[in-house]
Amino acid sequence: MHFAIVNNQRTPPSPNLSGTCPVCERDMIARCGSVRVHHWAHRGKRVCDNWWEPETEWHRNWKNHFAPDWQEVIGHDQHGEKHIADVRTPNGISIEFQYSHLRPEERAAREAFHPNLAWVVSGTRLTRDFPRFTKGKSEFFATRFQGVYSCYFPEEIFPKEWVSSSVPVFFDFREMDSTNPSDINRELLWCLLPGRLSPRPLCLLSTARTSSGGHRPIR
Ligand SMILES: [Zn+2]
Structure with missing residues (x-):
């Protein structure tokens, strides 16, 4: 902590x-x-807190984008269970940063526990993750909403443990020890939105820019 x-x-x-x-x-x-x-x-x-994991530089850098009061906020449920959210904003949005692998049942438990959760996860944990995404990105097509795209087979593009998440998942494609942090393809945060457009397994995606301003806290 x-x-x-x-x-x-x-x-x-x-x-x-x-x-x-x-x-x-x-x-x-x-x-x-x-x-x-x-x-x-x-x-x-x-x-x-059995959900707590040893922090890496990656975690700490992400958390430091947010005001100290917003970091490591303890959440309670009605059974008295307590867990720490990496970030909880004053208007009740929880953000969890996850670099390492997470079992699906544990991911689901955290999504049920933290209100209004969004994940920020590493898109480079496995060496094939970013090349797979880069290749698959050519299959995105625009929707009528600006900056929102869809695709048919998200499981072939994103790390599969995150594809069935019930909350928004932002992928950070910057490498842990990047020597070229200005690579524009890695600076964009892609968000995989929950739910699918039936009857086809269509997913929705949106983008955001990672901050280029160092560790300026967001208030
Ligand atoms: Zn303790």
């Missing part, structure tokens, strides 16, 4: 700092080594 409670304040990690977990209120220690991104960890191997 990027925030623990220190003197009643949400606080980022710094060397030798101790704090408490905002979810379970147990002790946390700041890990500020040189290998992983600086983070807070529970003492021992305890993890109180």
